[in-house]
Amino acid sequence: MQSIDWAVVDWSRGQFALTAMYHWLFVPLTLGITWIIAIMETLYVKTGDPEWKKITKFWMKLFGINFAIGVATGIILEFEFGTNWSSYSWFVGDIFGAPLAVEGIMAFFMESTFIAVMFFGWNKVSKKFHLASTWLVAIGANLSALWILVANAWMQNPVGTAFNPDMARNEMTSFWEVLFSPVAINKFLHTIGSGFVLASIFVIGISAWFLLKKRETRMALRSITIASVFGLLSSLHLAMTGDGSAKQVASVQPVKLAAMEGLYEGTERAGLVAIGILNSKEKRESGDEYLFKIELPNLLSFMAYGDVDHFVAGINDLKDGNAAQGIPSIGEKIARGKVARQTLTDFKNAQDAGDKVTMDEIRERFAEQDFKDNYFRYFGYGFHDDPEYFLPNVPITFYSFHLMVGLGFYFIVLFALFLFFAARGELPRRKFWLRVALWTIPLPYIASQAGWIVAEVGRQPWTIQDLLPTVAAVTKIDAGSVQVTFWLFAVTFTALAIAEVGIMVKAIKKGPKTEGGTK
Amino acid sequence: MFEALSHLDLQHYWWIIVSLLGSLLVFLMFVQGGQTLIYSIGKDEAERTMLVNSLGRKWEFTFTTLVTFGGAFFASFPLFYATSFGGAYWVWILILFAFIIQAVSYEFRTKAGNFLGKRTYEAFLFINGAVGTILIGTAVGTFFTGSQFQLNEMNQVIWEGPARGLEAALNIQNLALGLAVFFLARVLGTLYFINDVDDEAILTRSKKQLVYNTIPFLVFFLFFTVRLLFIKGFAYDPGNGEVFLEKGKYLTNLLEMPLVLLVFVLGVVGVLAGILLTLLKSSKKGIWFTGTGVVLAVLALFLLAGFNHTAFYPSSFDLQSSLTIENASSSKFTLTVMSYVSLAVPFVFAYIWYVWRAMNRKKMNRKELETEDHLY
Numbered sequence: 001m002q003s004i005d006w007a008v009v010d011w012s013r014g015q016f017a018l019t020a021m022y023h024w025l026f027v028p029l030t031l032g033i034t035w036i037i038a039i040m041e042t043l044y045v046k047t048g049d050p051e052w053k054k055i056t057k058f059w060m061k062l063f064g065i066n067f068a069i070g071v072a073t074g075i076i077l078e079f080e081f082g083t084n085w086s087s088y089s090w091f092v093g094d095i096f097g098a099p100l101a102v103e104g105i106m107a108f109f110m111e112s113t114f115i116a117v118m119f120f121g122w123n124k125v126s127k128k129f130h131l132a133s134t135w136l137v138a139i140g141a142n143l144s145a146l147w148i149l150v151a152n153a154w155m156q157n158p159v160g161t162a163f164n165p166d167m168a169r170n171e172m173t174s175f176w177e178v179l180f181s182p183v184a185i186n187k188f189l190h191t192i193g194s195g196f197v198l199a200s201i202f203v204i205g206i207s208a209w210f211l212l213k214k215r216e217t218r219m220a221l222r223s224i225t226i227a228s229v230f231g232l233l234s235s236l237h238l239a240m241t242g243d244g245s246a247k248q249v250a251s252v253q254p255v256k257l258a259a260m261e262g263l264y265e266g267t268e269r270a271g272l273v274a275i276g277i278l279n280s281k282e283k284r285e286s287g288d289e290y291l292f293k294i295e296l297p298n299l300l301s302f303m304a305y306g307d308v309d310h311f312v313a314g315i316n317d318l319k320d321g322n323a324a325q326g327i328p329s330i331g332e333k334i335a336r337g338k339v340a341r342q343t344l345t346d347f348k349n350a351q352d353a354g355d356k357v358t359m360d361e362i363r364e365r366f367a368e369q370d371f372k373d374n375y376f377r378y379f380g381y382g383f384h385d386d387p388e389y390f391l392p393n394v395p396i397t398f399y400s401f402h403l404m405v406g407l408g409f410y411f412i413v414l415f416a417l418f419l420f421f422a423a424r425g426e427l428p429r430r431k432f433w434l435r436v437a438l439w440t441i442p443l444p445y446i447a448s449q450a451g452w453i454v455a456e457v458g459r460q461p462w463t464i465q466d467l468l469p470t471v472a473a474v475t476k477i478d479a480g481s482v483q484v485t486f487w488l489f490a491v492t493f494t495a496l497a498i499a500e501v502g503i504m505v506k507a508i509k510k511g512p513k514t515e516g517g518t519k
Numbered sequence: 520m521f522e523a524l525s526h527l528d529l530q531h532y533w534w535i536i537v538s539l540l541g542s543l544l545v546f547l548m549f550v551q552g553g554q555t556l557i558y559s560i561g562k563d564e565a566e567r568t569m570l571v572n573s574l575g576r577k578w579e580f581t582f583t584t585l586v587t588f589g590g591a592f593f594a595s596f597p598l599f600y601a602t603s604f605g606g607a608y609w610v611w612i613l614i615l616f617a618f619i620i621q622a623v624s625y626e627f628r629t630k631a632g633n634f635l636g637k638r639t640y641e642a643f644l645f646i647n648g649a650v651g652t653i654l655i656g657t658a659v660g661t662f663f664t665g666s667q668f669q670l671n672e673m674n675q676v677i678w679e680g681p682a683r684g685l686e687a688a689l690n691i692q693n694l695a696l697g698l699a700v701f702f703l704a705r706v707l708g709t710l711y712f713i714n715d716v717d718d719e720a721i722l723t724r725s726k727k728q729l730v731y732n733t734i735p736f737l738v739f740f741l742f743f744t745v746r747l748l749f750i751k752g753f754a755y756d757p758g759n760g761e762v763f764l765e766k767g768k769y770l771t772n773l774l775e776m777p778l779v780l781l782v783f784v785l786g787v788v789g790v791l792a793g794i795l796l797t798l799l800k801s802s803k804k805g806i807w808f809t810g811t812g813v814v815l816a817v818l819a820l821f822l823l824a825g826f827n828h829t830a831f832y833p834s835s836f837d838l839q840s841s842l843t844i845e846n847a848s849s850s851k852f853t854l855t856v857m858s859y860v861s862l863a864v865p866f867v868f869a870y871i872w873y874v875w876r877a878m879n880r881k882k883m884n885r886k887e888l889e890t891e892d893h894l895y
Contacts, residue, residue, distance in 0.1 A: 057892075064626055064893065071579075072622035075586055076615050079604060082593070083612060086605020087675045093597020094849045101594035102860050104587030109867045112579035113874050119893045120576055125877050133874075164850070168673045169597075171850040348672045475605040476677055485612050492616070495635065496623050502632035510631075513892060 007479035009471050012084040015486045017456070019076050021449060022493040026070035026500070028448050031145055031192050032199025032234070033063050034138035038131075039226055045131050055219045056134075057122075058512035059203065064119060065507060069500045073493060084482065088463050088473035095161050095172040096151055099179075103147035111140030145195075146188050153184035155464050156455070157252040163376055165347045165366050170467070183248045187455075190241035193234050194451060197411055198444035200231025204418055205441035206508055208434040211427060216511055225422045232415035238408060243303060249458075250304035250312070253465060255390075256458035258315045259397035261300060262289050266314035266322065272299035275402065278395055285316065315394065319387055330387035333466075337382030340375040380467045389461060389469075397458040400450040407447035414440060521858040529854035530844045531826070533595035536861055538821030540588040541659075542814045545700065547581035548655075549711045549806070550574050552704030552732075554621075554648035557641065560712065560724045565885060568629070568894070571644075573715045573883040574708075575625040575895040580871070582618065594857050598674060598847035599832050606668045606676040607658065607684025614654045621647035625895045649701065656700030658684070660693030662824040663747060663769065665835030679836050692750065695743040702736035703813065706794065710806040713797060717882035726798065733794055748773070753833035755843055762830050762838040772827045779822045786816025 037059050044052035078100060082089050089096070117125060117133035125133075154160075160177030161170045172178065204227045207220035249257045257263075262278050263270065265287040276293035278284060298308040305312075311325055321329030343362060350358035365371050381390065418437065421427045427434070459465065463473040521529065553574045561567035593600040604611050620643040627633045628640040666687065667679035680686055687693045709729040713722060752768020755761060765771070773780045789812020797805035825831035830841035848854065881887060888894065 061893070065630070068623045068626035071582065072619045075582070075618055075622070078586060079589055079611060079615055082589075082600045082604025083608055083615075084605070086601040087673070089593070089601035089605065090598055090674050093593060093600060094853050097590065097592075097594030097597050097600065097849065098853060098857055098860075101587070101590035101857060104583065104590040105860060105863055105867060108583045108586055109871065112583045113871050115579065116576050116878060117874055120891065121878060123890065124881055129877070167850075172853045172856065175856045352672075475608070476675060477605070477608055477683065478681070481608060481683060488612075488616065492619060496627075499623070499627055499632075499634035502634050503627060503630040506630070506632035 004471055005479060006471075008477060008482060009474050011479050011482040011486055012474050013470055015084060015482060015489065016077075016080055018486065018490055018493070019073060019080060020452070020456075022497065023070065023073035023077055024449060024452055025445060025497065026066050026073065027145075028195035028198040028444075029066050029202055030063065030070050030141050031195030032197070032230075033059060033066075033202065034134075034141050035196065036199055036203055036227060036230055037063060038135045038138045039230070040223075041131050041134050045127050051218060051222070054512045055222060058219065059223070060118065061507055062206075062504060065500060065503050067115070069496055072496065076489065084475050084477075085463065085473050086475040088468060090169060091468055091473070092158075092161075092170050092464055094169055095154060095158075095178060098172065098175070099147040099151040099154075103144050107140050107144035107147060109140075110136055111144060114140065142192055145192050149188045149191055150179055150181075150184045152455075153181055153187045154178055155462075156187075156459060157181060157183040157248075158464050158467060162372075163366055163379075165344055165363060166351075168344065168348075170464075183252060186241055186244040186248055190238065190245050191451075193238040193241055194444070194448045196234035197231055197238055197408075198448055200227040200234060200415065201411065201437075201440055201444045203227035204231065204414075205437045205439075208437040209508070210511070212431065212434050212438070217428065219512060221422070221427060224418060224427060228415050228418040228422060232412070232419055235408065235412045235415055239412065242405070242408065246303050247306070253459060254313050255315065255318050255392065256397070256454075257304060258313060258318060259392045259394045259458050260401040260454060261312075262394055262398040263300070263312065263314040264289050264316045266312055266317040266325070268301065268309055268311045269298045270300040270304075270312035271295040271297045272303060273402075275406075276398075278398055281394075284394070287316070315391060319391060330381065330390050333378040333381040333390075334385065334387065336375050337378040337380060339382075340371075340379045341382035343371075343375070378466060380462065380464070380469050380472070383469050383472045392458050392460040397454055400453040400457070404447045404450040404454060407443050407450075411440075411444065411447075521855045524855075524858075526848075526851040526854070527845065529851060529858060530848045532858060532861075533591075533848065533854055534825045534831070534844045535822070536864070537588070537592055537595060538818050538825070539814075540584060540591055541821055542817035544581065544584045544588055544655075545703070545817045546707065546810045546813045547577075547584050548652055548700070548704040549707030549810070550578045550581045551648040551652050552701075552706065552708030553711055554644040554708070555705060556708050556712075556725075556728055557644065559728055560709075560721055562720070562724075565888070566718070566721060567641075568888060569716055569718060569721065569883050569885070570712060571625065571628065571641075572888065572891070572895050573712065576878065577711075578621065578625060582622065585618065591857075595849055595854060596842070596844070596847045597849060599842055601674070602668065602670065602676045602842060602847075603658075603666075603832060606678040607661075607666060607687070608678075609682065610654055610658050610684035610687065613685075614651060614658070617647045617651040617654070621651070628895055648704070652701040652704045653697040654688075656697035657687050657693045659700075659820075660690065660696040660743075661687050662821075662831055662833075663750070663752070664690050664692050665753060665833040665841070667836040668834050668840060669837035670840040692743060692746060695739045695746075699736060699739035699743055702732045702739065703790075705732040706736055707806065707809060707813065710793060710797060710809055714803050714806045715879065715883050717884040729794065729797060753830040753838070753841055755828050755830055755841070757828050757845075760843070760846060762833070762841045762843075764838070768829060769823050772823045772829060775827055776822070779819050779826070782815050782822075783819035786812045786814070786819060788812065789815060 037056055040052060040056040044056055114133040114136040118137050121130050159181045160172060160174035162173050164171045203223050207223040210216045210220040261273055264284050274294045274296055277291040279288055279291050300312055301310045302308045313327055317327050319330050321327055321332060343365060347359060347362040421430050461469040463470055557567050557570050561570045624640040624643040628637055669677050706729060709725040712725045748770040749767055751764045751766050754763055754765040754768050790809050793805035793809025796802040796808060825844050830843045832842035834840040
């Protein structure tokens with residue numbers, strides 16, 4: 001293959017990671033708080049109590065500040081597939097473009113149309129129309145999450161597709177397989193669940209601050225009640241879908257699972273490391289993975305396969321192969337990937353030579369089940385000779401995963417406690433816990449970023465699992481250009497994020513506006 | 520129902536949809552045009568706040584249309600998405616950058632603690648209005664004049680020259696279209712203010728600006744259009760897909776597709792009618808005539824670029840790398856699936872229309888600013 005400009009690959013990955021992470025700082029709050037606001041406004045419409053209107057409008061104001069920057073960071077993500085990953089965009093655009101288009105048509109318009117009613121419609125449309133608009137904003141926001149997560153899930157587990165050698169690309173064969181892929185459904189539920197949890201903690205934390213300051217007590221208590229019920233249900237749902245994710249990863253991305261657990265030597269009845277510190281790479285590779293660990297016996301086998309006796313493959317098994325378990329080595333996959341790539345090159349040569357007979361033969365080859373299952377399936381491995389290249393960064397994946405799970409369990413406890421305090425009317429005097437809630441606000445942000453790090457770092461180097469590594473997906477451009485845009489976006493997003501936090505803090509300190517005075 | 524259509528029919532259908540989204544986008548850029556006029560029309564803080572808030576209730580339509588335009592192009596003509604965005608890197612990055620800074624500016628402009636200060640966000644709105652319109656127009660210009668790229672055997676784009684698309688602005692034809700779009704957006708902006716803002720001083724100044732911007736718009740638009748009819752166009756042989764240059768290709772297209780000619784003429788008449796009604800009859804409905812006209816005229820331009828065996832994203836560096844609706848499209852299966860999705864579009868238009876009317880029953884004026892508690 002042609003010489004590789006690694007700097008372009010790295011800067012392009014960096015730029016995508018930067019924009020995705022900034023985007024994901026703002027989106028989860030939108031996904032969750034829109035439901036909380038819709039519940040609050042429903043209570044206002046049902047009871048007619050102006051206090052509920054005040055509460056609704058206060059959280060809506062914070063939502064508005066957050067929403068704008070989510071939009072700003074979102075547009076660039078969509079177009080970066082084209083600008084920085086143009087080879088990817090052609091190779092799978094026939095499948096990948098569809099969910100992005102559906103997202104625009106079905107979700108973004110709904111969100112942006114009704115958001116205008118939500119903010120400016122209080123005196124212009126009926127109460128019920130306004131309420132319906134608020135619900136539609138929540139539905140629209142979560143629908144857009146559905147489509148982009150369907151797209152992401154397809155990259156992790158490319159289903160419903162077939163390769164067309166004439167066009168040198170993958171083409172969709174079943175829209176329903178793409179949409180209802182179990183990975184997609186699970187990813188969608190888990191991801192929006194994380195948004196619900198984050199928004200609930202945001203509402204509880206800020207309400208706790210009001211209680212500590214002895215301001216807006218009624219608003220704070222009501223907000224905490226709603227958010228702790230919503231948060232508790234969401235965090236339990238998050239644990240369930242998290243378990244579902246682990247099972248999906250075990251079946252479609254076993255290397256990611258091994259990296260999440262820092263498991264090098266595969267075993268039956270594998271234990272789950274609850275807390276651990278990894279050893280150096282050399283020691284890990286020789287089977288001495290942890291400097292220190294607290295392990296729950298058999299649980300990893302059970303979590304991944306629903307069977308305590310099941311074998312869980314380690315990184316060494318996946319890299320070097322494990323004949324007893326029927327796992328091919330990466331070297332073997334590389335060899336098969338090269339066969340698939342060579343077959344495509346042969347096809348292109350035949351095409352150039354106008355050799356229709358050979359072209360027909362190769363087309364048939366690509367359509368054979370044996371070729372699909374044993375060669376084309378490893379197409380992406382044909383782009384590099386070093387097996388190490390096909391392994392993700394283990395420490396980053398391992399620590400991110402454990403941080404996310406640990407925080408997830410902490411959130412369940414916190415919601416349960418707050419619900420308990422709220423039910424007994426003890427909240428205003430639980431000063432310690434109110435402070436804890438306030439200082440918990442950053443934690444779901446960290447957990448949710450960590451979750452995406454597991455999902456994305458854990459699947460490296462693949463843009464499409466086993467079919468296209470980053471090195472073959474990137475736009476052919478000089479690294480300098482991407483470097484400049486990386487810093488352009490880094491500075492811009494940082495400045496806007498500072499502004500966002502500044503505005504948010506001022507708006508919170510100012511508190512809700514008293515209703516009735518201005519109208 | 521869509522299964523019965525041929526691949527070629529579907530390619531045409533999707534070119535129409537993408538063209539329609541593109542033309543709606545140009546109409547909705549009245550928001551961008553308006554943003555560049557805030558200081559020309561608003562002479563004090565209250566007036567400027569009215570203008571910003573009037574635009575602030577519509578900016579998301581433009582933004583969402585741009586995003587959907589991109590998504591629809593990706594789904595239906597992925598080779599364009601890969602070639603143009605990856606190839607003309609700098610043009611698209613600058614366009615996107617102009618939209619990133621717009622998205623926060625309304626919400627952040629007057630808020631306490633906004634870090635960069637009110638003037639910065641107003642400058643962002645101006646940059647978005649100027650850079651966004653001129654560069655989008657310039658980029659669309661290359662649909663007729665071509666770009667410097669070639670595709671390798673795996674359809675990967677290799678762009679010639681370091682400017683990565685910015686060189687398009689050196690072509691007088693592209694630049695004329697860019698400036699025409701810029702002044703058109705300003706014309707639409709004034710018409711929108713005349714329609715939405717209920718304030719005498721703003722009305723008077725908007726009318727003045729309408730005249731000032733109509734003149735350069737007409738100059739650049741006529742220059743672009745007349746020249747377009749006589750330049751060499753990028754035709755292809757439907758039999759073997761071979762691309763070749765053809766003198767007066769776009770004039771030929773107009774004459775061979777009388778419906779497109781009709782749409783184009785109706786569009787131009789609509790644009791002028793809206794402007795004249797506003798200036799001569801003091802009508803406040805000019806935006807609807809000019810807006811409809813813009814949609815029709817831009818739609819016709821896109822159809823000229825892609826229909827009648829014309830390469831819509833030509834390469835002047837390597838003719839045979841040029842993109843046509845036939846070689847750049849998605850598979851028949853995907854286009855069929857997406858065609859079913861497209862059935863939702865009229866429904867989307869319907870609710871946008873309904874909400875727009877409900878929200879515009881009250882005009883923007885000083886009283887509205889006093890009673891509204893969500894202000895930009």
